[in-house]
Amino acid sequence: MSHTLDVVTFGEAMMLLVADQPGPLEQARGFSKRTAGAETNVAIGLSRLGNKVGWASRLGDDSMGRYLLAEMQGEGIDCSHVVSAATQRTGLQFKGRVTDGSDPPVEYHRKGSAASQMQLSDIDEDWLRSARHLHGTGVFAAISANCFEVSQRAMNLMRTAGRTVSFDPNLRPVLWPSTEEMRTRINTLADGADWIFPGLSEGQLLTRRDTPEEIARYYCERGAKAVVIKLGADGAYYDTGDEQGYVPGCPVASVVDTVGAGDGFAVGVISAKLEGLSWRKAVERGSWIGSRAVQVLGDTEGLPTRQELEQAGY
Template sequence: MDVITLGETMVLLTPQSTGLMRYANSFSTRVAGAESNVAIGLARLGHRAGWISRLGNDELGRKVHSFIRGEGVDVSRVTFDDSANTGLFFKEKLTANEWRVKYYRANSAASQMKLTDLDESYIEKAKYLHVTGITPALSSDCYETALTAIDYARKNGVKVVFDPNLRRKLWDEEKARKVLLEFVSKADIVLPGIDEATFLFGKLEVEELAHRFYERGAATVIMKLGKNGAYVLSEKTEDYVDGFQVSQVVDPVGAGDGFSAGVLSGLIDGIGLKESVSRGNAVGAMVTMAEGDVEGLPERDRLQDFMNSKVRDDVER
C-alpha cells in the first residue's frame, strides 16, 4: 500500500440552482470527504490507497462505500455501524464566486471511530499515513484513534503526513490549537494552508510561519498558498514553488485535498520535493475547474498533459 488515510466521508447535496438554498427545488448528490478525496486522487494517478472509516449501515453509507471502492481505493477496513447514520453536508452556491458549506455530522457513524477500527498490521504495510485535523475534532474517540494510527505508523517506519485542515465549528479555538500542534509534532510532513498557519502562530510572513512548524518537529513543511503555489521548507530545501493560474474557478472546494494527493504522488514516484509540490499545485488547480470535490481529480495522462503543455485551454501559468 502506498498511502493509508482515515477520516469521515459524507454525502454532499448541492442545489442545482444558484442562490439561497431555501429556494432550491432539486439537488445533486455527490460523495466527499477530505481524506477519501486524497485517496481517490492517488488512485486516479495509479497509486495504491486505502481508507479507514465508519459508515452508517444505511443507504447513504452504502452509496459512499460503493463510490470510493469503485474509484479503486481499498475499503477493506471500513466498518458499517448499525447505531449511527452516515453524515450529510450541503454546499450552497450563492453567486458565481461565493460558496457556503453546512455540515450535518453530529453523532455520525464516523464520529464514533474507535481503536478497534485500527489494524496495526494494515498500517505498517504503507509508505505514508495521511491524517487531517478534522478527524481528532469529531470526538474524543476519533482523537484517540487518529493519534494511535500515527503511533502505529511511527513505530513501523511509515511516514506521517498531516494536513491541519482546520474546521473552526467543530471545536473551540484553544483546544484546536493544542491538538493541531500536538499532531504537527508527530508528523514527518505538514501541509498547512496560510489561514491555518496564522491561526496557530499569528500573522507572520510565510517563511516565518513555515519555520514555526519546522521548529515543532515536522521534517518537511509545505505551505499551501492557493493560486500563488506553495512554500517548501526542509533540511535541504527552502523555496517557493509556482502555482498554476486558472482563468475561471468553477468550484474551489477540494483543491487542497487534490494538492495533497499530487504531492504524495510525486513523493511516491521519487521525483523530488519541489517537483512533487509542483505536481500538487497542478492537481489542486485542476480540481477548481470542475464542480464537486473529486470530479476534477485527474488521471496521470491528463495531469502530464496539463503540466507539460505551454498553451492550455482555460489555463495560463
C-alpha cells in the same frame, strides 16, 4: 520490505448534495449527489494516479452509506476496514452553488455520525503498517474525542514503524470548543507528522507567526521534515530544512468551487514524493491539481487520472 498498500487514511465520508442553481441553500429545489470528505478526496485522487490506497472508517448501514461505499470501491480503494453499522447513521452535507469564485455555503449534518464513533479498537495495526504512507487531516480528529485518539495513535504507529506521515490541518473551528483547544490539539498532531500542509491563514492561527517562512520554520524546529504553506492563487512555499522556495500558482480561467482544492494539492505532493520526485516538483504537481479542483463543481471531479497527469507534464 514490500508493501501491500501505498497509502492509508482514516476519515469520515459524507454524502454530498450540491445545489443545482446559485442562491441560498434554503431556496434550492434540486441537488446533485456526490461524495465528500477531506480524507476520502485524497484517497480518490491518489488511487486515480495508480496508487494502492486503503481507507478505514465507519458508515451507517443506510442508503447513504451504501452509496459512499460503492463509490469508494469503484475508485479501486481498499475498503476492507470500513465498518457498516446498522445502529449508526452516515453523515450528510449540503453545498450551495456560487458564480463569483467565493467559497460556497456549506451545511453539515454529521453530529453523532458513524465515523465519529470510531474507536482505537478499529485500528488494525498490521493492515496499517502494510502501507508506505499515512495521510491524516484535522477534520477527522475534530469530529469527536475518540477520533482524535484514533488519529494520534495511527500517526504514532506509522512513524514508529518508519513510515512517512503527512498531515493537513484543514481547520474546522466550528467543530472545536475553542480556538485555543483547536490550536493545541492540531499542533499535537502536527508534531507526529513528517510532512505538514497548512494554508497561510491556518498557519498564522496555529503558530502565531505571520510569514510563510516563519510558519514553516516553526514546524521544522518541532521536528517536521518538510512543511508546505499553501498560498492559494499565489502558489506555495516549501521548507525542508535544507531547501526552501516559492512555487507559483497555476492560472485558471474561472473559479467554480474552492472546496477540495487543498485535498487536490495534497494528492499532488504525496503522489510525487512517493514516486521519488524533488520537493519542488512535488509542490508544482500539487499546485496544478489544486488548480484543477477549483474549476469544477464537486470535490473530486477535478482530480486527474495518471494519463491526464502525464499529458500535462507533471
